Amino acid sequence: MPTAEKKTQATTYLDRIDSPADLRRLAIDELPAYCAELREFIIREVSTNPGHLGSSLGAVELAVAIHYVYNTPNDKLVWDVGHQAYAHKIITGRRDRFHTNRKLGGISGFPKMSESPFDAFGAGHSSISISAALGLLRGMQTETGGGAKCVAVIGDGAMTGGLAFEGLNNAGADPANDLLVVLNDNRISIDPNVGALKEALLEISTSRHYNWFKDTTWRALDRTPRLRRMIQKIVNGAKSFFLHQSNLFESFNFRYFGPVDGNDVVALVRALRDLRSLPGPKLLHTLTVKGKGYAPAERDQTEWHAPGKFDPETGERFAAAKAESGMQTLRFQEVFGHTLVELAEADERIVGITPAMPTGCSMSLLMERMPDRAYDVGIAEGHAVTFSAGLAAAGRVPFCNIYSSFMQRAVDNIIHDAALQRLPVVLCLDRAGLVGEDGATHHGAFDLSLLRGIPELTIAAPIDAMELRNLMYTATLANNGMWVIRYPRGGAFAAGEVLGAPFSRIEVGKGRVLNEPENANVAILSIGAIGLEAAKAVEALAGEGIAVAHYDLRFAKPLDEELLLRIATRGYRRVVTVEDGVIAGGVGSAVLEFLSDRNLLGGAVREVVRLGLPDRFVEHGAVGELRRACGIDAESLAERIKGFAAAD
Numbered sequence: 294m295p296t297a298e299k300k301t302q303a304t305t306y307l308d309r310i311d312s313p314a315d316l317r318r319l320a321i322d323e324l325p326a327y328c329a330e331l332r333e334f335i336i337r338e339v340s341t342n343p344g345h346l347g348s349s350l351g352a353v354e355l356a357v358a359i360h361y362v363y364n365t366p367n368d369k370l371v372w373d374v375g376h377q378a379y380a381h382k383i384i385t386g387r388r389d390r391f392h393t394n395r396k397l398g399g400i401s402g403f404p405k406m407s408e409s410p411f412d413a414f415g416a417g418h419s420s421i422s423i424s425a426a427l428g429l430l431r432g433m434q435t436e437t438g439g440g441a442k443c444v445a446v447i448g449d450g451a452m453t454g455g456l457a458f459e460g461l462n463n464a465g466a467d468p469a470n471d472l473l474v475v476l477n478d479n480r481i482s483i484d485p486n487v488g489a490l491k492e493a494l495l496e497i498s499t500s501r502h503y504n505w506f507k508d509t510t511w512r513a514l515d516r517t518p519r520l521r522r523m524i525q526k527i528v529n530g531a532k533s534f535f536l537h538q539s540n541l542f543e544s545f546n547f548r549y550f551g552p553v554d555g556n557d558v559v560a561l562v563r564a565l566r567d568l569r570s571l572p573g574p575k576l577l578h579t580l581t582v583k584g585k586g587y588a589p590a591e592r593d594q595t596e597w598h599a600p601g602k603f604d605p606e607t608g609e610r611f612a613a614a615k616a617e618s619g620m621q622t623l624r625f626q627e628v629f630g631h632t633l634v635e636l637a638e639a640d641e642r643i644v645g646i647t648p649a650m651p652t653g654c655s656m657s658l659l660m661e662r663m664p665d666r667a668y669d670v671g672i673a674e675g676h677a678v679t680f681s682a683g684l685a686a687a688g689r690v691p692f693c694n695i696y697s698s699f700m701q702r703a704v705d706n707i708i709h710d711a712a713l714q715r716l717p718v719v720l721c722l723d724r725a726g727l728v729g730e731d732g733a734t735h736h737g738a739f740d741l742s743l744l745r746g747i748p749e750l751t752i753a754a755p756i757d758a759m760e761l762r763n764l765m766y767t768a769t770l771a772n773n774g775m776w777v778i779r780y781p782r783g784g785a786f787a788a789g790e791v792l793g794a795p796f797s798r799i800e801v802g803k804g805r806v807l808n809e810p811e812n813a814n815v816a817i818l819s820i821g822a823i824g825l826e827a828a829k830a831v832e833a834l835a836g837e838g839i840a841v842a843h844y845d846l847r848f849a850k851p852l853d854e855e856l857l858l859r860i861a862t863r864g865y866r867r868v869v870t871v872e873d874g875v876i877a878g879g880v881g882s883a884v885l886e887f888l889s890d891r892n893l894l895g896g897a898v899r900e901v902v903r904l905g906l907p908d909r910f911v912e913h914g915a916v917g918e919l920r921r922a923c924g925i926d927a928e929s930l931a932e933r934i935k936g937f938a939a940a941d
Contacts, residue, residue: 306330311386313360313411324361324558328353332586335379338391340605344402344730347584347597348448349379351479351556355446355579356380358561359475362569363442369413369429373422373447373457375403376598377477385411395730397914397922403734417734418699419672420454422447423474427464430472442471442569449478450649453671458545464574465546473568474547474576477555479583479594542576551578556585595652623787625780625822628758629721630655631792632765633692634662640769644684646670646693648677654694654723674699678706678720685716690769693718697725697737697779704743707775712747715774719765725754725779726823726873727906727920732913738906740779741849742878751801752777752849754821758785759794760847766796773801781822781873783916802851807831808843815937816842816865817930820849820880823873826920829927834934841934849880852887861893867937868898871925872905879905902937904930 306327310316319327332353339346357380359370365385372378382400383391387409393399404412414425426445433441451457464470542549548571553564561579568575583598584590589608590597602611637643637659645667651657660667670677674695681691695703700722711718725737744752751774755761761780768776807824808831819827824845831841842865844856860868870881881903888894888901906923920926924933 307334307388310384311388313365313384316357316360316384319361321361321559321562324357324562328357328558329586331357331380331383334383334388334391336587336605338394339379339600340603342392342394342396343599343601344379344395345376345599346587347590347594347599348376348479350587350590351581351583351585352377352446352477353380353585354556354558354561355475355477355581356384358558358565359444359446360384361562362565363444366410366413368442368444369426369433370411371414371422371426371429371443371445372404372416373445373451374419375416377446377448378404378416381411382409385409395732395913397912397918399913401732401913402730403732415734417731418702419451420447420456420460422451423457423460423464423472426474427460427470427472430470442473444473444475446475446477449476449480450672452476453649453673455673455675461542461545461547468546468573470574471572472574473565474574476551476576476578477581478552478578479581546574548573548575549578550575552580553577555579555581623758623785623791624783625755625758625761625785626653626655626723626782628761628785628787628791629694629723629765629780630658632762633659635793636692636765636769637663637666640690642688642690643769644668644689644691646677646681646684646691648672648674648695648699650694650696650723654696654721656694674703675706678703678718679710681718681720682706682710682714682716685711685718686714691718692721692765694721694723696735697722697740698728698735700740701743707744708747712750712775715749717768717772717774717776719768719776719778721765722777722779724782725821726781727911727916727923728782729916729919730913733910736906736911737779737781738875738911740777741872741874741880742882744777745850745878745880745883749774750777750850751775752779753847754779754849756786756819756822756824756845756847758787758791760799761785762791762794763797763799767799767801770798771801779821785822786825799847802848802853804844804846804848804853804856806856807845808841810840810842813840813842814864814866815869815934816844816860816863816867817869817871817934818844818846818860818884819871820846821873823871823925826925826927827871827930830930830934833927833931837935839935846880846884849883852883854887857884857887858891858893861888861891861898864897866897866899867902868900869902869904869930869934869937871930873920873925874905875908876903876905877908879903881905902933904933 307330332350335349387400390400395402401408403417404415406412406415413429422445426443430443447457464472540549554560564577568577582591583594600610603609633645645656645659647654647656648670649672651660651669656667670680677693677695681693684691722740725740728735744750753764755764764778817827827843831843834841870884872880885901904925911919921929
């Protein structure tokens, strides 16, 4: 079997540990056995209730050692991203609820302050932990006069984010900042980590002579601070001798320790005990294995980052259930990747850019076919946009693919570096709308509202696979500034053969009529793939003898003014806008603004009803459940519109 040793259902330690206080009652030599039980528990739970497996398996010993040494929750532990925090959640009293992980009404897959006092700071996006932990530290110093400790755990992939370096720079500026940063270096993020930082970490981690010398020196001088300061130059000299360059972290005034085996819990505890009493900013470099303890996850770390359901005994992964409609045979991500390759083969100007998600967004297809025209810039969304703008300024046509929720970090880059300069960057926003079990931190809820106010920006949303292809093609022809194309995660309606089909140019700013019965009193105006839910509602209502018109707006900017005037003059009593983004400032608001500015409200169009995501953060759950909760699934839409018909 894939696990190193088959476990019985009975546990020796797991059921006894309901808090870090319970954990601290164990002897240090009992911790490896507890870690083994904890790892087995995570494997079995995630096999039936999918989540982030590989990173959490790699961080089991980290979670155990930190809670064992530090007095949490009084001492504050901040996890970066949160993919690796499953062991932390189980240790801190959520073992019996772990089967609800990422389910509607269950615990979050990420640290969440409202969920537990042990979740000192929420996470979901990368590179936040150092800044947040420093803020917690200084805030506690102000409130209590100090005493409590702060630990930030950050992965090597997240260290490529600029925010991590801003935090390091600020923390290292004051020697009074008693902050420990634990670098969880598994040398792989979701896709293999890239960039100069990866090479620097590798050089540091392989310089055993330097690390032995430094550790020995600091231990010897711990009780003689004056002498320690005097021979700091010796340490720096050793650093130069052994590494041939400055240690990256020590250039930020962090004392560097490591590397240590991050999957050796006893060694970790001993190292953390030493560091807990050591003042000032310091960094412990740990080397871990993503997927540790489960052979399939160790062999294929990318695929087992979030593997879906699988057989824990054999490692066999189960295929995801088919979409409710057999016509949804493609994923938007697949359509994007294959289409980009087709376009690039026909136009040598086209290049692809992604911040660390080549597999997830299917940019990997272009990387395989044309590696010199595809760039993975690491977890650095702002850089990805500005880098794309530079490529565009040099005459290229860059397709920059970023998950919608991660795009939020690059809004200034979009405005200042691309849109303002009218550069033909094609920003493809993957995972737009509700994404499901990852929850509030990952929903692509805000892109339409955030971007709609930017001048001279074209914003489009395809309803299906063919429209995505044709919008991508049209964007390469436009050469009129920046484009944004947004689409959801998962299934794309595909009528017939799509991949390889001839391209058609779409007129910019033009929507289309999907259904226009003469006797309709209500019109639905949708944008993007959520329009398929609206189409199902229209079909269901037609079966009940209720006629409803349906229009696909297709462009959030520029609006199809001709289509809106047509709708306004056809005598519909209500116009219902449907979008899978927040209502506030979204496409429904744009429609209202247009009609109001032209004094078209209150006459033939009695009312405009805006449907979309409510003015609150939507929690985690299956996409269908969340759509239903937000009132934008087919059944909810039909019920709402039926109510309108009854009222009339």
